[in-house]
Amino acid sequence: MQHIASWSGGKDSTASIILAHEHNEPLDLIIFSEVMFDENTSGELPEHIDFIKNKAIPIFESWGYEVKILHSQKTYLDCFHHIATKGKRIGRKLGFPMSGRCLINRDCKMPQIRKFLNEINEEFTQYIGIAVDEPVRMERIANSGNKISMLEKYGYTEQMAFDLCKKYDLLSPIYDFAPRGGCWFCPNAKYAELKHLRTNHKDLWDKLLKLENEPELIGHKWNILTNTSIHDWEERLYWEERQISIFDFI
Numbered sequence: 001m002q003h004i005a006s007w008s009g010g011k012d013s014t015a016s017i018i019l020a021h022e023h024n025e026p027l028d029l030i031i032f033s034e035v036m037f038d039e040n041t042s043g044e045l046p047e048h049i050d051f052i053k054n055k056a057i058p059i060f061e062s063w064g065y066e067v068k069i070l071h072s073q074k075t076y077l078d079c080f081h082h083i084a085t086k087g088k089r090i091g092r093k094l095g096f097p098m099s100g101r102c103l104i105n106r107d108c109k110m111p112q113i114r115k116f117l118n119e120i121n122e123e124f125t126q127y128i129g130i131a132v133d134e135p136v137r138m139e140r141i142a143n144s145g146n147k148i149s150m151l152e153k154y155g156y157t158e159q160m161a162f163d164l165c166k167k168y169d170l171l172s173p174i175y176d177f178a179p180r181g182g183c184w185f186c187p188n189a190k191y192a193e194l195k196h197l198r199t200n201h202k203d204l205w206d207k208l209l210k211l212e213n214e215p216e217l218i219g220h221k222w223n224i225l226t227n228t229s230i231h232d233w234e235e236r237l238y239w240e241e242r243q244i245s246i247f248d249f250i
């Protein structure tokens, strides 16, 4: 029986690995699925992927764990530029994914995890990072057969998982400015994440602005559900920045 941890670098899945380490639980492999924006650009925020590759993985390896980074065949841009072949919008590019029904998770994150697990020739148990105070998610894994939550086993809430990561200096820098991680182009991103992206990663921000200028997209705005464009955010954040400068000046 193999024991495999699914790891995103977030506090819950990281705390699961720390608990396995602390309690000498069997753990053969840690898998991390990296969504890519394009062939060369990670879909993870630069500081998060740096944390994953240059801080967390070396620590896990020093604890004796093997870590594998998985990549899908498809990138965000492959999905964005995909041409619809049926329906009313045939011949048009898919454009921005819809929040709530994100194709990026389906096409760029999960396939390689499924493929990897399908190719394992022996029985395995998966460690999933779900805390005891997430009853809905917990219920979902209860009937899944081979999934175990280390956080449940050791009675860890989300806050306790956060504190444990902090204690081991294994908290991703994303928690300095946002309560959640995710792709930097995520349509579910909130004010703090968007502001962080625009302030600290203008090159990535500009890529989104540029994509939104493309004509005839099916998903023609960054967030279709809320009818919000990245240009709307650009305007808001631009003026906020100007206001701060005027107040600083006064």
Ligand code: SF4
Pocket (backbone or CB within 6 Å): 035, 102, 103, 104, 105, 109, 181, 182, 183, 185, 186, 187, 188
């Ligand atoms: S973080 Fe957002 S964009 Fe990335 S897979 Fe999840 S829902 Fe989709």
